[in-house]
Amino acid sequence: MFLQMTRSEEEMIKVTHFLNAFWSVCGRDMISAFDLSPFTVICDLGGGAGGLARECISLYPNSTVTIYDLPKVVQLAKEHFVTPEESRITFHGGDFFTDPIPEADLYIVARVLHDWADDKCLELLSKIHKVCKPGGGVLLVESLVDDDKTGPLDALLLSVIMLVQTEGKERTPSEFRKLLTAAGFREMQVKKTGKLYDVILGRK
Ligand SMILES: C[S@@+](CC[C@H](N)C(=O)[O-])C[C@H]1O[C@@H](n2cnc3c(N)ncnc32)[C@H](O)[C@@H]1O
Structure with missing residues (x-):
């Protein structure tokens, strides 16, 4: 959502750098929160500049990751962020609401759902469920708010930013469970990482 607000390519590169920098600090904590080795064909929806895709191919040597994002973001990632040596990372430009999404074993959806209202989240998760092998x-990476909504402070602050800037918010594990169940996922595991972002694995 923030990328869509940028006014020039230069500004878009700066915002993308900022977003991607988180994953050089704590991307490994996200990708190692669960054993993802059984999933070899991975699609990172709204994958941006590929910080998590990079962690995936480095931690799981049998994996390939397709970064799916809007065409102009994919172009930017190819030109400025992902090197040709990272050959297990490929790209797919499209709009995940209106275009088909590729079949995969695992979908990473990191810092995407917090941009969107519940109905759009459900639309996207249902679409993923349909094409998922x-x-x-589906691996959700978000900043989790406690179920009683009293903390943690960093997640609440992020939620305020999302409420002001987007149609979304940070959610609680119960709110994610409701969305995943409605989309058809049968099982959900939550891992609080102790970092700014946490991880939820939903299974088809
Ligand atoms: C907050 S960024 C997160 C990027 C990346 N997942 C990360 O954690 O660094 C949200 C991403 O979703 C992408 N996005 C937003 N709407 C989209 C759509 N309709 N189809 C595909 N990608 C979309 C944006 O371009 C952006 O890269």
Whole structure:
């Protein structure tokens, strides 16, 4: 959502650098929160500049990751962020609401759902569920708010930013469970990482 607000390519590169920098600090904590080695074909929806895709191919040597994002973001990632040596990372330009999304074992959806209202989240998760291979899953990376909504402070502050800037918010594990169940996912595991972002694995 923030990328869509940028006014020039230069500004877009700066925002993308800022977003991606988080994953050089704590991307490994996200990708190692669960054993993702059974999932070899991975699609990072709204994958941006590929910080998590990079962590994935480095931690799981049998994995390939497709970064799916809007065409102009994919172009930017190819030109400025992902090197040709990272050949297990490929790209797919499209709009995940209106265009088809590729079949995969695992979909990473990192810092995407917090941009969107519940109905759009459900639309996207249902679409993922439909194309996800049997036994596959979805890995949500978000800043989790406690179920009683009293903390943690950093998640609440992020939620205020999302409420002001986007149509979304940070959500609680119960809110994610409701969305995942409605989309058809049968099982959900939550990992609080102790970092700014946490991880939820939903299984088909
Ligand atoms: C907050 S960024 C997160 C990027 C990346 N997942 C990360 O954690 O660094 C949200 C991403 O979703 C992408 N996005 C937003 N709407 C989209 C759409 N309709 N189809 C595909 N990608 C979209 C944006 O371009 C952006 O890269």
